Structures are given as C-alpha cells and as structure tokens.
Amino acid sequence: MSLYPIAMLLPLLTLVALFTRGLRAALLVSAAALPLRTVAPIVAGSMNVLVEHICFSIVFSVLFYQWLRHRPGAGRMKVELETFLLSAICGYAVVSAFIFPRIFNGIMVFSVSNSGIGGVKYSNNIRGTFLYELTPTSGNVSQTAFLIFSTLVFVLLLSFGRRYGYQFLHRIVCIAGIVHIGFGMADILGFDSLIGLMRTASYKINDSHNVMGFDRTIGMMSEASRYGIFGGAIFAYFFALWLIQGGRNEGRFAALALFTDLSSLSTSAFVSIGGTFFLIAARFLLTGKLRRGSAQRTIWLVGVGVIGFGILLVTTPLGSVLASATDALVFNKVDSESGLIRAATSYQSLLTLRETWFLGAGSGSVVSNGLVLVWLGNIGVPGAVMFLTLFWLFMRGGPRLRGQSSEAYAQWFAATTAVGTLFISEGVSRTILDPGLSIMLYGALAVAARRPIFVRFSSPDTGSLSGRRYHLYARNALRRS
DSSP states (O other): OEEOGGGGHHHHHHHHHHHHHOHHHHHHHHHTTTTOTTOOSEEETTEEEOHHHHHHHHHHHHHHHHHHHSOOOTTEEEEEHHHHHHHHHHHHHHHHHHHHHHHTTTOEEEEEOSSOTTOEEOOTTSTTEEEEEOOOOHHHHHHHHHHHHHHHHHHHHHHHHHHHOHHHHHHHHHHHHHHHHHHHHHHHTTOHHHHHTTOOOSSOOOSSOEETTEEOOOTTSSSHHHHHHHHHHHHHHHHHHHHHHOOHHHHHHHHHHHHHHHTTOOHHHHHHHHHHHHHHHHHHHHHOOOOHHHHHHHHHHHHHHHHHHHHHHHHSTHHHHHHHHHIIIIITTTTSHHHHHHHHHHHHHHHHHHHTTTSOSOTTOOOOSSHHHHHHHHHHHHHHHHHHHHHHHHHOOGGGTTTOOHHHHHHHHHHHHHHHHHHHHHHHHOOSSOOOHHHHHHHHHHHHTSOOEEEEEEOSSTTOGGGOEEEEEEOSSOOOO
C-alpha cells in the first residue's frame, strides 16, 4: 500500500473547514475533488482511494452522526422518491453481486486482459480480448461499492439542497467547474509536468496521447474522453442557464468550458457538446418556452458563431484540420481498436443478458460499453428499468415544478440539460455500473429545485411488524429543514 501526502491536502482542508466553518463549508471544499479523478491519497495494488472518496466520506459521516442524534421516533421515517429508488437499485445490485455469479457459474463473459490467463481468445484482430467463465470476483464487490458510494453522495447533496436551497448546489457546480476548467487551462498552457505530480492514482493515465500532433487536454482526469464528458456537462449546465436567464458569469463559464472541452479532441467531448445543443433545441421546440430574452441570445450566438466560423475556414487552414480530425475521431472510429472493442463488449453484453434469463450476470461481472448495455449485462432488465426510471424522475418537471419561481425553473432546466447530456455521453462510453458522481450532482440539483415526493414508512403499532404501513404522499411546498 502506498500513501501520498500531497494528495491529502484537500481532505485536510475539508477537515479544517469542518471544524472552523461547519458542514456547509466542508462540503464546498469537497466539491473541488469532483474533477480530481487521478488524485489518490491511498493506493493499494490496483485499488485507488480517490480524494473524492475521502472528502465526501468525511462530510457524510458527520451528517449521519447528526441524523442519529436527532432521528425521528421509532417507526417514523420518510425518504424522497429518488433516494428510495436509488436504494432499491443498490439492494438489487448487492443481491446480484453475491448470488448471480454463483447461479450462472460457467457461462462465458467478455473481459479485456493483458495476460489472458485462464481465458479463451475472443478474436485474433482485437488485442487483449478474452472470454472467461463467470465466477465471483473482486469486481463484484468493488463496482457495487462504487454504486453505493454514489448513492450516499446523492443523499448527501440532496439533503443539503433541501436544507439550504438549490442555490447551494449551484455553488458546488461552480466550484467543480472552476477547478476542472483551471486544470484544463494549465494543461493547455504546458504545465502538464507540474499537474503530473498530483496524479497519484495507479491506473493508466494518458497524459501524452495526441491526435494529428495536437496534445489532448486531460486536466486531472485519466484520459481525454473523461475530461470531455465532465466538461461537457459543465458546458451544458452553464450554457442552458445562460440561455434561460442570461448573466455574464454564466456566459463566461459556458465559453471556457466549451473551449477546454474542444481542446480534449475527444469523440466523447464532441458527443457531449452535440448532445447539449440537441437537447436544448428539442426542449425549446417541444415546450415552446423560448422566452424573448432567450431567443435574442440564441440568435446572437448563432449569428456570431456562423460568421466567425466562416471567417476561420476562409482565412486559416482550419478546414483541412477539421476534416482530418473528423475522419480520425468519427469515421475511422468504428474500425479502430477502441471501436472494435466497444462493439465486441456490446454484443457480448446482450448475449450474457439472454443467457442469464434477463437478470444479468451480477453487479461487476461483465465488461461492456455504454450505460444501458452495462446495466443489462450486469443487473439485467430489472436493474436497467430501475435506472431508467431514476433518470426519468431526474428529468421530470410536471406538477412538482408548477408554481416554482423563475429562478428555480432556470436551475431545473440547466440541471436536467446536464443530466441529459451525461446520459447521452456516458450512454456511449461508460464501462462500469456506477453512473458517476456528476450525474448524482446534477440530479440532486434538479430534484432540489422541485417540490418533493416522499416515501413514508410509518408504524402506528411499533411493536408489531404487521402494523407497519407504507405509502406515498406529495407535499405542496418545498421542504426546508
């Protein structure tokens, strides 16, 4: 096991903020850990305890301790519908992780390995791809643990959003965005060697890969695609917010996020940005809620963008560069090694789904590509349906949004645009079961901007299990506690 003191700086700052300024300040400091996906204070073999794990665990532990001290009486407990559904997903994932690999033991599942020991070669033209017999592995525990951790972070963020307002979660997005864009700019300016001192995680970090001789920006992520997806959500959030309510700061955030995201030269970044424009256009067209100010900003943006892009194409060699980049990142992607592996994992995930009676091979058992296919291969149709329902609840406005302020609507619109962007980008690139903390952050913000729906567990007869009743009820005002 290796310890890296330099990576403990942010957890120490979290503790300082906790003892001097309280929980809110500690959570704001922890927000800076969200873009630091290569900073691991503790490394044990292939396991990385990232700085985000430590920071958010500190805050959640204190919050849980406070809840234990002031918890309601026996038999009276209520949780929000989204939290209840996430808990159900975690429960199903735990059951699947420990039971399904034993029930379906012996079926062949896909894996990417350098050694191939104990496996059967999948294809001669795809390097490092093998089929293995399904057995319980450490991945069943680790991937399920990641999912549970993300759920706890969602509970943490939503509880603070309800207590202090959705504006508090907006500040968390701003802090994460500043850190992410800042490290991206430092990477662009050539400070990669200094940034590399803080990249302590043990997994492969592609800090020198390039396209057509251009270095790809990764900031504090492991590779360009992860930088592109995280930055794409930041761009989606602030761009949508700027369209709805304007504001110089929102416009600057969106512009900087767009610039650094494009500098990653990642297919995932382009998918994120394209997904953002598609979602916003579709929502405006379908809802017809493009206000006058938003329309003027949109016209101004499109006009300036088209004229500026035309000037660049005419006066610079940008046209040929874009053509070459598009060819390398899009049209040749399917025939690349990465594209072949993605296709193979997707196909095998569907085969695994069929061979496991549509229940999945168990959380962490299957390597696949894209959120839905990962869910289907690992936790089957029941788990995928629950996850899709959760995303639908994140995106849903309806009666829970009626009567809210225009600011709440703008925050909800921006947060759900970011959630939709992440669903699109992670839907084509995610390889693990956990949707990620970014989705949990924007999902919590979207939920906090609406009125809640609770699942209440009550027991008039606390001494009798048969007396326990479960029911749903909707509140008519935003709950503040």
